[in-house]
Amino acid sequence: MTALISKRAKPLRGETAVPGDKSISHRALILGAVSVGETRISGLLASDDVLKTVQAIKALGAQVEQADNGDWLIHGPGLGGLHEPSGVLDFGNSGTAARLMLGLLATHPLAATFSGDASLSGRPMERVMAPLRQMGAQFTARTGGLLPITVTGAKSPVPIVYELPVASAQVKTAVLLAGLNTPGRTTVIEPEPTRDHTERMLSFFGAQVTVEEGPEGGKTITLTGQPELEGHAVDVPGDISSAAFPLVAALLVADSKIELTGVGVNPLRAGLIETLKDMGAKIDIKNLRDQGGEPVADLVVEASALKGVNVPADRAPSMIDEYPILAVAASCAQGETRLQGLAELRVKESDRLSAMERGLGEAGVDVTATEDTLTIRGTGKNPPGGAKVSSELDHRIAMAFAVLGMVSEQAVEIDGAATIETSFPGFQGLMNGLGAAISSSNGSPKGD
Numbered sequence: 465m466t467a468l469i470s471k472r473a474k475p476l477r478g479e480t481a482v483p484g485d486k487s488i489s490h491r492a493l494i495l496g497a498v499s500v501g502e503t504r505i506s507g508l509l510a511s512d513d514v515l516k517t518v519q520a521i522k523a524l525g526a527q528v529e530q531a532d533n534g535d536w537l538i539h540g541p542g543l544g545g546l547h548e549p550s551g552v553l554d555f556g557n558s559g560t561a562a563r564l565m566l567g568l569l570a571t572h573p574l575a576a577t578f579s580g581d582a583s584l585s586g587r588p589m590e591r592v593m594a595p596l597r598q599m600g601a602q603f604t605a606r607t608g609g610l611l612p613i614t615v616t617g618a619k620s621p622v623p624i625v626y627e628l629p630v631a632s633a634q635v636k637t638a639v640l641l642a643g644l645n646t647p648g649r650t651t652v653i654e655p656e657p658t659r660d661h662t663e664r665m666l667s668f669f670g671a672q673v674t675v676e677e678g679p680e681g682g683k684t685i686t687l688t689g690q691p692e693l694e695g696h697a698v699d700v701p702g703d704i705s706s707a708a709f710p711l712v713a714a715l716l717v718a719d720s721k722i723e724l725t726g727v728g729v730n731p732l733r734a735g736l737i738e739t740l741k742d743m744g745a746k747i748d749i750k751n752l753r754d755q756g757g758e759p760v761a762d763l764v765v766e767a768s769a770l771k772g773v774n775v776p777a778d779r780a781p782s783m784i785d786e787y788p789i790l791a792v793a794a795s796c797a798q799g800e801t802r803l804q805g806l807a808e809l810r811v812k813e814s815d816r817l818s819a820m821e822r823g824l825g826e827a828g829v830d831v832t833a834t835e836d837t838l839t840i841r842g843t844g845k846n847p848p849g850g851a852k853v854s855s856e857l858d859h860r861i862a863m864a865f866a867v868l869g870m871v872s873e874q875a876v877e878i879d880g881a882a883t884i885e886t887s888f889p890g891f892q893g894l895m896n897g898l899g900a901a902i903s904s905s906n907g908s909p910k911g912d
């Protein structure tokens with residue numbers, strides 16, 4: 465198992481672009497597969513997770529090639545034209561790929577078996593199967609609704625109106641993707657808004673999608689089924705969930721100043737920036753522009769003295785993947801930071817609440833967790849560090865602790881760091897290029 469050792473960093477300097485957005489990359493591939501004509505994707509995140517979606521759409525009959533300039537070209541069999549895969553579809557570590565594809569296949573008349581790694585095989589799937597059953601799909605799952613799962617898609621799918629019981633863009637997207645090959649109108653009601661990349665991209669590809677905003681911030685999203693989707697060119701923005709790691713590192717390492725270019729700043733993803741600004745972070749959002757229906761900007765980040773804050777539960781959906789790295793920022797802030805509404809963190813790639821409580825505690829940080837909160841009492845000084853932590857097969861846990869090592873008195877060692885490849889290929893090289901000192905346990909300082 466690859467281990468990383470992260471030591472005190474030099475001041476971070478330079479300009480860099482992080483890899484493409486994972487959520488948008490999965491969606492572009494899937495919509496390309498059910499569109500007529502060519503979809504050309506530039507800036508696709510070619511990480512382990514996204515390559516699982518590439519393999520899945522190929523197994524369903526899409527042609528996927530890479531052009532000389534690195535763009536990905538998709539020629540799909542089109543909506544309703546997916547083939548039954550001859551083998552098991554393996555989704556590795558990717559909850560997004562598995563849940564979105566269960567949605568898409570739920571309304572295609574074929575059977576497919578989904579599998580995943582140890583982490584994914586323990587994650588809840590009933591949340592997508594429940595609405596998809598109402599649309600006519602059938603599932604055979606392991607006890608507890610776990611993978612491996614076989615889906616038999618509905619021959620005569622029925623549209624539904626579904627209110628999300630949990631704030632989850634994956635569940636919303638699974639229902640909307642199932643709604644594509646369903647006659648009539650499929651509606652998802654979300655009491656708390658979640659990332660809206662699916663709605664934006666469906667409209668961009670030519671589907672009729674309406675979004676009504678409710679008085680208390682909720683949304684009702686309605687898709688008209690069986691649209692004529694046309695292949696499109698998609699330019700994937702940099703992933704704010706990946707940018708979060710160099711961004712927080714630059715805030716914490718004294719005398720740092722970096723620029724992160726081309727980062728997606730969709731308001732339903734940008735809760736971390738708002739929170740860090742509340743903590744006193746110097747983050748300048750420059751050159752705000754539109755990229756294929758998504759807002760993108762360059763972020764200039766300077767080392768800042770942070771103070772503890774209270775982060776309310778209703779901010780969780782807009783920064784759900786950023787709590788591990790926020791917890792690291794809070795460990796270096798002056799005063800108490802209280803993070804609330806975190807029950808969903810227990811069912812991510814790992815139980816992120818436990819993983820952060822344990823790892824930060826081992827690194828000498830004063831931290832306590834409850835069922836759905838994390839409270840960190842920072843001293844405004846560098847944490848002691850000196851811990852050996854496990855990634856728990858979770859890329860964001862591994863990267864958060866690599867950043868902790870950059871600001872700790874003693875190095876932090878992360879076991880099982882190969883999982884970083886699921887979302888951020890080149891993490892180690894990118895961070896070291898800015899001034900970090902992250903080495904592999906085999907001694908390589910630059911490897912990735």
Ligand code: S3P
Nearest residue numbers: 487560631632633634635784785
């Ligand atoms: C994602 C939605 C979120 C997020 C995940 C990606 C998506 O999951 O944590 O990394 O692409 O829709 P949930 O829907 O489970 O909140």
